[in-house]
Amino acid sequence: MKSYSELTRNELLNLKAELDRQFEEIKAQGLSLDMSRGKPARAQLDLSMGMMDVLHGDADLSCETGVDCRNYGVIDGIPEAKRLLGAMSEVEPENIIIYGNSSLNVMFDSIARSMTHGVMGYTPWCKLDKVKFLCPVPGYDRHFKITEFFGIEMINVPMTPEGPDMDMVEELVQSDEAIKGIWCVPKYSNPQGYTYSQETCERFARLKPAAPDFRIYWDNAYSIHHLYDYHQDYLHEILEECREVGNPDIVYKFTSTSKVSFPGSGIAAVAASQANLDDFRKYMRIQTIGHDKLNQLRHVRFFKDLDGLHEHMRKHAAIIRPKFEMVENTLDKELTGLGIGEWTKPFGGYFISFDSMDGCAKRIVGLAKEAGVVMTHAGATFPYGKDPRDRNIRIAPTFPTLDELEKAVNVFVVCVKKASVEKLLRKKDA
């Protein structure tokens, strides 16, 4: 295939005419497809239906310490749930607090708590003139929305396949006391599917921030969400690493079963040092009488242990792996060598990250929408919704059926080509 940039003006014009024709044909089909949402498909949810039966009307609903899970009590999680999510987070049960149905909610509350009460006794952020967060980009839009909501200034840090640019992270956190945190999705990152290298993790653990209340928000959302049995990314465990290098309090590790059991009806957890967990608990004890212990029990009785979780995730993988592969194969076949796009090929997680030529992402997403295919809003993967190069698009292959997805990705490919040709023609005319 010849790269688009090597085409003459006439060749581009001919190509554009052909792509316009294809595009009109697609539009005429009146499609209504969605590649925007990191949601499990129905078939994945069906995998957890057995969970509806483990707590039946005749079941003993006491946890292993004999506490009746139907009543008030046990603020930070029943022991067996701490063990299960501890295993999933690769930490000891005593380093875990179990929360409600959403780890995003726990992250939000952690920022809210830092605003009003400060971190482990330091000045509440609402009393400071300026608070800043580092945001590896592209990244997870819901993280950025939280920090934006609290008026926290966000600084972009470029992502690499090994994680955030650590030279930049180190320099910034060492030099600016206003920088209080960094958002990380360290494994199968949203949207690239990158996993931080061991060196990156070690450098994170060794950060010497100017702010004593700086925290790494380590959102390990896809810790066991592999696509393959053998090709799997391995993430170095950071909490132990931090403890070993004398930096035990620098990280909050978040996890949840949202994309293991049921999104919105899972259980979430935080792993951190005792000092941090005590700080969390102080807030929690006033905020609530306790989280839903029956749902904790339901999860433990269904999954049993880490092996049970892994076995379950293999069934998820069997459903979504063909979707990822189909998207990747189609992009390979249709776009390789054209010089108009690059994309990731993750071994896990929920997304593929696509980078178009600079200045084309908005147009591509707009064209796709016109053709009946909803993509994640261009820019969504950057703070304030602003992608400085207007090139990143997040592809979410999981929710549609394979058949729908195939249609959608073929539409997407035409939109990428069309927007790229338009861009190159504008360049030639300029």
Added chain:
Amino acid sequence: MKSYSELTRNELLNLKAELDRQFEEIKAQGLSLDMSRGKPARAQLDLSMGMMDVLHGDADLSCETGVDCRNYGVIDGIPEAKRLLGAMSEVEPENIIIYGNSSLNVMFDSIARSMTHGVMGYTPWCKLDKVKFLCPVPGYDRHFKITEFFGIEMINVPMTPEGPDMDMVEELVQSDEAIKGIWCVPKYSNPQGYTYSQETCERFARLKPAAPDFRIYWDNAYSIHHLYDYHQDYLHEILEECREVGNPDIVYKFTSTSKVSFPGSGIAAVAASQANLDDFRKYMRIQTIGHDKLNQLRHVRFFKDLDGLHEHMRKHAAIIRPKFEMVENTLDKELTGLGIGEWTKPFGGYFISFDSMDGCAKRIVGLAKEAGVVMTHAGATFPYGKDPRDRNIRIAPTFPTLDELEKAVNVFVVCVKKASVEKLLRKKDA
């Protein structure tokens, strides 16, 4: 019976000797009883076990609009849950947001939101020098703990059987812009079991606070928690009243099924004006992707409608009514005419409020503890844990079995008598 205050010093000394002997006898029994906690008994929790079966592995888990409740989506509650909790709250479904498992958590978050983001566009409270709350006393300790946690100054307002002293409430909120809210448990109040009169509700709706961001925190925790079929308190519906008098935004109504289904595994809701709910939603959309819809569905399929809820609450009443009556009868029999205590006889809710002679509550609770009976900490029903007259004790009859409760209340009675005699003797000696 002769009032203790009419007894001579010698009569008191003889009485004290007899009570000391009784107290030692009780201590020798090595009791371990608990009248401190507003928790349902096991038998009450058993009433809801059918809820464990309504969502089984073969059930269709879509809500009535066809949304799959197992997946992300529907931020503010499925329609049937809004209808159910709307009926329970006596408001239209469109005036309801459904939350997670705890209304206390929603109240906490409402204060946190007001601190960092302000109420409907007004200055965030964290930017103000002083924020104050009115606290009808005695009241619910968890309310007071929230406002204390956020550094909000609390002002005691005396309760009457018709509700808070409204002359005082009106005068304070009209004259002080720093007063941003008032905590209310308007029906079967914690701890007295009082229900606000219609006049009180009408005066609340007509408040003209100096602060435009003043809100009534109307925690209707016991709205359907009657003890009797015929003797029931009726609470005037405040949201409609506020709308009618042109004060639609002044109230947040909270409710939950914590003491209807399972404490900690119920569902919570807020009823308020559209403007207030929009303010809540703005925060919520950033805070979470959504609450547990499966638990919403579980509640709706089990209770079906308001009739179903009422029928269920009659079964609760059948279990706890004998407990309340036994406590009341014992107090009547043992203390009437002695002038050493007064107590409420509520038609619903979870508590009986006991007022000893001034300066005796701590001693009574201490004696009870010594004798093996745990009561709610004296002072807990007041802001900062400080009962200025040291006389209020909250009795929670629901959790123990009838047999345990009978033992506990008889111990309590001896402790009341003993503490009172000691107090009167000190007075005579002074």
